[in-house]
Amino acid sequence: EAGVAQSPRYKIIEKRQSVAFWCNPISGHATLYWYQQILGQGPKLLIQFQNNGVVDDSQLPKDRFSAERLKGVDSTLKIQPAKLEDSAVYLCASSFIRGWNYGYTFGSGTRLTVV
Amino acid sequence: DAKTTQPNSMESNEEEPVHLPCNHSTISGTDYIHWYRQLPSQGPEYVIHGLTSNVNNRMASLAIAEDRKSSTLILHRATLRDAAVYYCIPTNYGGSQGNLIFGKGTKLSVKP
Numbered sequence: 001e002a003g004v005a006q007s008p009r010y011k012i013i014e015k016r017q018s019v020a021f022w023c024n025p026i027s028g029h030a031t032l033y034w035y036q037q038i039l040g041q042g043p044k045l046l047i048q049f050q051n052n053g054v055v056d057d058s059q060l061p062k063d064r065f066s067a068e069r070l071k072g073v074d075s076t077l078k079i080q081p082a083k084l085e086d087s088a089v090y091l092c093a094s095s096f097i098r099g100w101n102y103g104y105t106f107g108s109g110t111r112l113t114v115v
Numbered sequence: 116d117a118k119t120t121q122p123n124s125m126e127s128n129e130e131e132p133v134h135l136p137c138n139h140s141t142i143s144g145t146d147y148i149h150w151y152r153q154l155p156s157q158g159p160e161y162v163i164h165g166l167t168s169n170v171n172n173r174m175a176s177l178a179i180a181e182d183r184k185s186s187t188l189i190l191h192r193a194t195l196r197d198a199a200v201y202y203c204i205p206t207n208y209g210g211s212q213g214n215l216i217f218g219k220g221t222k223l224s225v226k227p
Contacts, residue, residue, distance in 0.1 A: 004158075033214070042202060042217030043159065056214065091158045104151075104215060106158025 002026065004107035006092050012113045018080035021110045025074070025094030029105070031055075032069055034077050035091040037109070043091055049075065082114045117142040117205040124222045127193045135188040135221055137203030146205040148179060148186045149215065154199045159217070162188065162201070198225045 005024040013019050025032050030051050035043035046065065048056040051072035060067070064083070069075040079086055089109040096103055120138040127133040139148065150162040163170055163177045165186075170177040176189040190197055202220040 035217075040219075042200075042219050045214050045216065048214060093158065104159070104161060106160065108157050 004092055004094055004105050006090075006107035006110055008110055009108070010111045010113075012115065013082055015084055015114050016081040018078065019082055019112060020076055020078045021090050021092075021112075023075045023077070023092030023107060025092070026105055029094035029096050030072070031095045031097065032075050033093040033095075033104070034067055034075070035093065035106075037089045037091055039088070046077070079112075082112075084114050087112055087114045117146055119203050119205065119218050121201075121203055121218065121221045123219070124224065126224045126226065127190075127197075129195060129225055129227050130192050133190040133193045133197070133223065133225075135190075135201050135203075135223065136185065137187070138185045139203065139205045140184040142183055142205045143207070145207050147207070148177065148183075149204045149206060150175070150177065150188050151202045151204065151215070151217075152197075152199040153202070153220070154196075159202065193223075193225045195225050195227060198223055 004026060007022050011019055032049040034046045036046050037043040046060045047067045049069040052069050065079055067077045089111050091106055091109045093104045093106040117139045118141050147164050147166050149164040151159040152162050153159040163172055163175050165177045165179055167179060178187045200220040200222050202217050204215050
């Protein structure tokens with residue numbers, strides 16, 4: 001089966017600019033996650049969708065980050081305006097059913113550098 | 116969520132067994148123990164999970180202590196491709212959030 005697709009693979013922007021990341025999960029996976037991974041740390045959950053509804057966005061910095069999953073399939077994560085500390089890898093993951101913690105499939109991520 | 120303690124790093128020789136420990140002394144009775152690994156420049160991938168009994172699959176074995184306060188991921192014959200960061204994650208199967216919470220993990224280096 002095809003994996004989780006993410007684009008772009010790399011992005012370099014200046015601080016205060018905006019950026020958007022795209023994710024296409026595995027077909028049929030109802031749950032979609034966005035994680036942020038800062039260098040040297042484990043991934044940190046930003047937001048979780050169940051179909052097209054938000055289940056958990058408690059760790060999302062809502063003053064600058066937004067995410068949507070229209071039609072319950074692919075998703076977009078946006079940062080506006082970006083700060084230097086947003087430099088990280090942004091990982092998208094999907095799972096068939098919420099709670100199947102052994103069934104996460106991750107994409108390869110988008111590496112964001114803010115200068 | 117249960118707190119975990121893992122060594123920051125470990126080294127192994129190729130084709131030798133590797134035992135990756137994890138302490139999770141605050142684990143709840145309904146938490147499964149999941150292991151994921153992250154190869155360089157990739158997203159994490161599932162390795163194995165278990166509740167009480169030891170588990171085996173094609174990638175690894177999971178040995179769970181009787182009191183469930185610790186577990187060990189066993190790679191029977193390490194290969195160069197096994198060099199990765201290994202994350203031990205106790206989490207409630209079907210829990211209210213169903214989320215994976217990652218710590219810093221153990222970085223495994225494999226020498227030829």
